[in-house]
Amino acid sequence: MVKTVEPWKQIAGGIAAPQGFYAEGVKAGIKYPDKYDVALIYSKVQAQAAGVYTKNLVKAHPLYLNQRHLQNGMAQGIVVNSGNANACVGAFGEQSAEAMAEAVAETAAIPQDDVLVASTGVIGVELPLERVLTGIKNAGTELFKTMEKASDEKRDASLAEGAHRAALAIMTTDTVVKEYAYELPCSQGGIIKLGAMAKGSGMIHPNMGTMLGFLTTDAEVPAAVLQHLLREAVEESFNMVTVDGDTSTNDMVLILANGVSGIAPNGDDMVNFEAMVKAMCIQLAKDIARDGEGASKLMEVQVTRAKTKEDARKIARSICGSSLVKAALFGEDANWGRILTAAGYSGADFNPNSVDIFLGNLAVAQAGKGISFSEETAKEILQHKEVEIRLVLNDGSENATAWGCDLTHEYVTINGSYRT
Structure with a gap:
């Protein structure tokens, strides 16, 4: 590109x-x-x-x-x-x-x-x-x-x-x-x-x-x-x-x-x-x-080929907000099922059986199903300070991007004593 x-x-x-x-x-x-x-x-x-x-x-x-x-x-x-x-x-x-x-x-x-x-x-x-x-x-x-x-x-x-x-x-x-x-x-x-x-x-x-x-x-x-x-x-x-x-x-x-x-x-x-x-x-x-509290990684979620702009936004935000996705990002675990699950409860209208999921340029799921991929390559991608997650819905022409961060032990430490 x-x-x-x-x-x-x-x-x-x-x-x-x-x-x-x-x-x-x-x-x-x-x-x-x-x-x-x-x-x-x-x-x-x-x-x-x-x-x-x-x-x-x-x-x-x-x-x-x-x-x-x-x-x-x-x-x-x-x-x-x-x-x-x-x-x-x-x-x-x-x-x-x-x-x-x-x-x-x-x-x-x-x-x-x-x-x-x-x-x-x-x-x-x-x-x-x-x-x-x-x-x-x-x-x-x-x-x-x-x-x-x-x-x-x-x-x-x-x-x-x-x-x-x-x-x-x-x-x-x-x-x-x-x-x-x-x-x-x-x-x-x-x-x-x-x-x-x-x-x-x-x-x-x-x-x-x-x-x-x-x-x-x-x-x-x-x-x-x-x-x-x-x-x-x-x-x-x-x-x-x-x-x-x-x-x-x-x-x-x-x-x-x-x-x-x-x-x-x-x-x-x-x-x-x-x-x-x-x-x-x-x-x-x-x-x-x-700069999220306690964060060690920036997460960018790109949702492409959605039916509507709002559907794309809902899914991107939902994935960025998922505690399980954020925890997996912190643990450098390529748990793509958590990503698809977060899309599923976002309230967006899409067909789960048409979704392709990528970590960086690495395909980890196609048509809503897992595929064989290198865990070592996935680990290397997730070790970066900035991690890109991409979902291709194959359902339309609208796109959206959201940003979040991983969930770390430090987040709890900061917010457990914020008032005092």
Whole structure:
């Protein structure tokens, strides 16, 4: 297969790479004294904005605030804290989310309704609000210092450093920072940039688990178009990831487009921009699966030739979410029967007697039945850090891909003492 050359390329700068965006992260002592835990993202002008949220009926207080603030499709700042979910604490939680937005508005001299809020961490514990508000003030001070730097070279380095600290500040049990930036040359001349950062490691499941994602772009894109694009991107990325089957209360993905590039993509440029956003979300989703709590392997499940897109998605997600498949992956056991079984209870409509199953390029089942294959070759495939499982349903023309990870002893260790 010939690898497609994408029209965009990866660049440095993370969430602050697009023109007119700035970010900073600080240590506020929310849960741990020496951890970055408050992040601030700021656009120098008001931006078009959109958001997608968890489908869990139990939602954290910041999500309700964001739904209100995004009714006009506009935003200029995002504040995020880790270490505390600000969820399920009643009126104090609502007041805390409002106070965080108010603190950003005062620090940045922007309307409070233009501030979006996110939190992640332990559920059901009141936010140490004074520490968070002090952190917001400190983050704002550092961010505006960066904006005022005279030297372009120093300013660019400071932007990237601030963006990195912001990405660190949203992490909880993540073991690696998740931040990227792309740039897309346009046919009309000029460049569109896209920046992003995310967090997620455990409590991850389709409809989004304990994951937060933030994207910025300097393209001119209306909020309604952003909303449609973001929802499609999430369906193909974050909603196709599962680590442990739990869907959290705080999950959201937000995107801001401030138009500072002066480019409103259309035609092929818009097609490429949409593809770039989806590629960014898929990259972050794979990072989340790869960084699953205690994980030692990334699992990619490709389902091809399904009757419908939804059938393909159901099967791919079901296999990634199967504890038995995940355990077999950890044990490097080519137990293809668990894979077919997980497809069978997915709720998808397919003929089990037509399914071919592959581990990498190794066929392990054909027409729903086992075939002779090399256990040694299968073992070698399963020893890789990234393992591809492929099901060919031979039932249609639709495809889908999902991502997950293995289930290890370390997962239980991490989650057995998460609250304490």
